[in-house]
Amino acid sequence: MHASRKAGRFVRHLAARGAIALLCATSAQAEPPYPARPLTLIVPYAAGGTTDVVARQFAVALQRALGQSVVVENKPGVAGTMGATALTRARPDGYTLAVMPISVFRQPFIQKTPFDPATDFTYLARITGYTFGAVVRADSPWQGWHDFLAAARARPGMVSYGSPGQFTSPHLTMMELAGKENLTVNHVPFKGDADCLNSLMGNHVQLCAAGSSAGTLVDAGKLRWLNLWTAQRSPRWPDAPTLRELGYDIVSNSPYGVAGPKNMEPHVVRILEAALRRAAEDPQHLAALKLHDQDLMYLDSAGYTRYAMQQIAREKTLVRRLGIKAD
Known part of the structure; x- marks a missing residue:
């Protein structure tokens, strides 16, 4: 009888271990290793411009953070929205990302676009803005x-x-x-x-x-x-007046970030969010920002998403105020 109880406990132990192994296998299957291959970062401007030069240094920093290659692909045109358009056709697996300029939030109010910035993207991190x-x-x-x-x-x-x-x-x-x-x-x-x-x-x-x-x-x-068009004079070019000094209540710095397609897996978003922050704060990227007189304007995924929704409303108001539309 004693041996029978021991055998029963042993069987239950094996069953429990089997259940844990099955759970782990199921979890591993649900969350495959990421990233397992190179990523593409779409830059929606021509090579050699401000965004491209800084983005390439950012891509190098992101490679270090992820342990995978990050290939920069230039897609210029349509007011910097070609990256957003490409994301609507990309799989939401975390291997295709795009730099998202502020024009992505504006263009749908100017002309018909193949995307809705409020619903079609996963906003991962706001990175920086420009000196114009x-x-x-x-x-x-x-x-x-x-x-x-x-x-x-x-x-x-x-x-x-x-x-x-x-x-x-x-x-x-x-x-x-x-x-x-x-x-x-x-x-x-x-x-x-x-x-x-x-x-x-x-x-x-x-x-x-x-x-x-x-x-x-x-x-x-x-x-x-x-x-x-900065809020204060640039230490790099102190002789250049701001628009405010010239009598215009205008500051234009056009913050931008990185996004992926909609419906990305939460564990991929978490990995990317952490890596994007490390890349944004990487000394090589910070040096590139300083060289181009840009400030780090980092926001995490939740913060960038809130910013995007607020900016969509602001751009709608701006387009109506200026009365602009595509030719």
């Missing part, structure tokens, strides 16, 4: 912003400026400024800062509304800022 400004060639006769205004008033519709794309933040800020000054100027959209600045250097446009990728050319004495 109006920049001219160093040999331009415009020594300050008021010189540009005078020239534009004297020749309505004859002064051309470039931006990194139609209805991007630099374009909309220039629209606001032109509206406040009652100017008629010619806008030339490009696929990114690099193309705009090349056109400026070739004297095909007279001014660029650009990000801080213009800074290396400013530092080299080839370009000159007429103003910056």
Whole structure:
């Protein structure tokens, strides 16, 4: 009888161990190892611009955080929304991510888009924002912003400026400024800062509304800022006035982050969220931000999601106020 009880306990023990093993196997099956292969990070601007240069340093830092390669893929066009469009076709497995500029929240109110920013993405982390400004060639006769205004008033519709794309933040800020000054100027959209600045250097446009990728050319004495759109003067370019100093209550820094497709697995989101934070705070990425006069503006997944929902509402109001729509 004693032996029978021992045998019964042994059988129950084996059954319990079997149940635990089955549970672990089921859990392992439900949560496969991640990441098990390289990731793609889509940058929705042309190579060589501010976003691309910083994003490539960020990708290197993300590789270290994840232990997997991160391949940067440029998809310029449509006001920086091609990455968002690509996410709508991607599997929600965590292997396709995209840089999400603020224009993703704006574009659906301007024209029909294949995505809804409120429902179609998993917002993983907000990373940083830009330093924007109006920049001219160093040999331009415009020594300050008021010189540009005078020239534009004297020749309505004859002064051309470039931006990194139609209805991007630099374009909309220039629209606001032109509206406040009652100017008629010619806008030339490009696929990114690099193309705009090349056109400026070739004297095909007279001014660029650009990000801080213009800074290396400013530092080299080839370009000159007429103003910056930051809240305070930049320590790097202390002679450039802010829009507030020039009498406009405007600050434009266009925060951006990283997102994936909707319906991503929670355990993948947790892994990515932690890795994205480590990458954002990585010294190599921070050095890239400093070089381009950008601030770290990190938010975790929950915080970035809240920010996205708030920004969608703000962009809807802005589009209505400016009365803009696609051609």
